[in-house]
Amino acid sequence: MLYVVFGLVFYLLFLIIEMPASWFAWGLNRYTQGTVRLDPIAGSLWSGSGKLVIYYPPTTPHDFGQAEWGINPFWLLTGRVQLSLQTSNQDRKIKTMLGIAGNSFRLEDTETEFPAAFVAQLYTPLSLMSPQGKVRISAESLTLASGKVDGVAALEWLNAGSSLSSVQPLGDYRLDITGAEKNANLKLTTLRGDLEFTGQGQWQPQTGQVQINGTALPRARAGELESLLSMLGPDQGGGKRALNINTRLPPVYSSN
Template structure:
């Protein structure tokens, strides 16, 4: 009798997993769109097709304050086995000319969300609707790992950002700034702290940028103009920054 029960257990488990597979593989993609918006309220998926397991949204966008960022077509693949640990995970990618975004997102039934292997490459002009000035140059964001609690507070973060061949328009002409990078981590208060530094160009920079939910970015640090620095930028630093006497200026914003 005990032997029969032992054999029945794996059979029952197999049947349960097979039922789960059938359920996930046949569930409509609209379920995934609903779940994605529930987990990330600023994300909108339209014209969805496929299944919960593997589908696509022909039009996707994410709200960024009063403006939004177009993502183009978004495709995803859900790992059905992650449902067994109550933490469904999906791999995703977006398709838009000159813009590539991909990564893996997991949502726990207990409210915690995690993002990993995230990569975004796009021209900074794609963000023109949320930038205070016109800007040019490719940007690249890599999130190795990030986790958020049920209130979207950042619990952990390991990210890298770069802006190559940065240029901004001052209303009269384009100014070349060089290339910059940043390393970001969680600040243990639910926000972000990023160390910003120059890679090349006429502005040696050592800045710390901080952000928390509901607050604007706060920036503090030093900028040292080098040979080739634009005269208007130097004048701006002299006007708005604190001259440290060694050619550097301390800047604070706001």
């Protein structure tokens, strides 16, 4: 009888180890409500590869190319999923270690990179300015749990440009994100360029609300930048304009 029990245990372990990659693709599709999909796929639940496509808005596919993932099964014993994900697309890159436990998300060693035009596809109000350049997001450790933000991350807009300005590029910009309990503090700085942006604000992951107040000031080529600056409001002296961003992004998690 004991041999039968051991045999069943080992057989169950074998089935778990050999779970196909389709289980991961199914779980990812269900967990993201169809926003993130993998097809075609190869490998197993624990280590596999497939073509990663993000649907946002739901009818618009964004191809991130071939992706490889790995899941550490030992973390499941603690009630947490530890997932590594990396894509090979040269224009749209994702490299992250993602921990999921209930309504808590933890990003570690994260580097993502994609064209600025892709951001406008995700957030349609930006399409009016036709953003150009490259967006890079990095995070050594950032935790988003229900009602709390902990850690730091950075968003960089490199070789930033817009169809509304003849000055190309405008510069390089950085938005530092620092967890502060329920909200995240934001700090906008200019790394280089003819147009300087500075500002501070907050992001509320639970509601998606983003607010940044600051200034825009031409460092050079003020005449060529005037048409773009005039959209921000009246000149406050020396070419300086008030920069006020108040918008709402999709919430990271609900309050339920």
